[in-house]
Amino acid sequence: MGKSFHDDVLDGALNILKNNVTRMTVCHTEPTTYTEAITTYELADVTIDSSDFTNADGDSSGRKTTVGSQAAVVIDNSGTATHIALVDVSNTKLLAVTTCNSQGLTLGNAVTFPAFDFEFTDPT
Secondary structure, rough: OOOOHHHHHHHHHHHHHHHHHOOOEEEEEOOOOHHHHHHEEEEEEOOOOOHHEEEEEEEOEEEEEEEEEEEEEEEEEEEEEEEEEEOOOOOOOEHHHHHHEEEOOOOOOEEEOOOOEEEEOOOO
């Protein structure tokens, strides 16, 4: 017997990100808590909102949300960027983490967060 989800089901999860993420940070180590994402491992951060997310069909199946790029974000701490974290500041939640291209960042310079996506494929 086959399995399926309506796009609304997959969008429900993606909309948690779209409607609740208020800050994106780049970190030098994978954060596993809100505090690590915004303080302990944070190298740079930028305020974002629902307009920075676009839900669409997945690349091969399912659904995805694309997080738009953010240019000229001031670097708060020097270090090597390895992860990007999406957080809900109002509710002090770490909602998602992904890897990024490793890049050395220097305090006071600027960095561009590239666009990236989170994708749920259709069940099989």
